[in-house]
Amino acid sequence: MLFEVKDLCGPNVPPVSFALAAGEVLPVRGESGVGKSQMLRALADLSPHEGEIKLEGVEQQSMPATDWRRQVALVPAESGWWADTVAEHFPSRPSEAWWERLRLRAALWESPVERLSSGERQRLAVLRALALEPRVLLLDEPTANLDRDNAEAMAGLLLDYLRDRSAAAVWISHDPREIAVHDDRWLEMTAEGGVLHGSV
């Protein structure tokens, strides 16, 4: 298994267990406020939690936090921008193909962050995370601020990335059609804990 989560729980995170193979996507649904985003934060080791989380058999706590987060990359619902221009937030320029697939204007690369629309921020935040070539993506409604065409482009890019790099994703989404994956497995978050549905 690429990514194993056993008895994860924490403040504001109901207990949850699941495992993901390479290339697999786990859609997450549940009422707002139930702890979906908090679970992703715990998976990225961004907030205190209990339980066992393993990447390719290596326990989260036995790895430096910076290494873990580069391989298990969280894309939060609200992206943060600490420097003035878009370019300063990327380790290197992402591939032209990705840039065009998300229908981002070339001029955005040099432009100030404050002039970005919320949709542009969201797409750039995903590209910023993909630039690390993570093994696991933790996606918090990555298409929430996008219109339908852009949302489809985003979902397509993410699914292609997961397939090409045999990575896995935990994907919070309110749109069941968004993640058209082969199996119908998904995680329902409730206040009592996470419930896995579909073929196991």
Next chain:
Amino acid sequence: MDLYSLTPVDLIVASGLVLALGVVQILLGLGLFRTLALNSVRMVLQLLLVGVILEAVFDAATLPWIVLIAMVMMGLAGYEVVARQKRAIRGWHGFGIGLAAMSVTALIVTVLALTLMIETDPWYEPQYAIPLLGMILGNTMTGIGLALNNLTQTAWQSRAEIEARLVLGHSVREATAELRSDSMRAGLIPTLNMLAAAGVISLPGMMTGQILAGSAPIEAVKYQILIMFLITAATGFGSLIAVQLGARRLFDARDRLRLDRLRSGR
């Protein structure tokens, strides 16, 4: 030249000026009279108390007494540093970081000044040691308080920016580089202003006092220059230490931003 000693009557006349201010405030309906009166009385009592204690200490002039006084001064300053912050670090860490940064720098700088520069005999000569420590501590306290306040407030407001860097695998050092340098600057601004204004816009209090007490102006100026350097060094190093310790305390061993370690805003 002898000091013109002040009589209690002189002080009563001076307090009459403040009383007049209070009366005018009452006539204008600006309910500040109570605060003004309370703070004036408090000031008189505090200073009289300090005067009595200092007289006693100067007479005794033994090292244990001076150490005790220095410790009380530092403890109070450590409390002030925490009290001045809107979102201070919770618990003993908050007090300890300010106190450690302040006492290390203020103490080292004061002792260095006494032993290497002023060369009093004995080195802890209270007439020099206590006012010197007081001046350095007062300024260091302000600087560290501002630096830590900036650190905790800005961290609170920039959660998204800091965590955005953490999730991209940046280290705590990288993610807080700007925060730390900004907080350092905030701590040093009053000192930089003091250096720029010295002698031109404001006559420093200590120099004025020495001149009033009969020193030759150039002697007073030399002391003031010494003090200015000491204050700048102590404030600068103190803010540096406080910001490094404080920034580290904002994160846990797993490099998570722990804003729950800050007090809720008042």
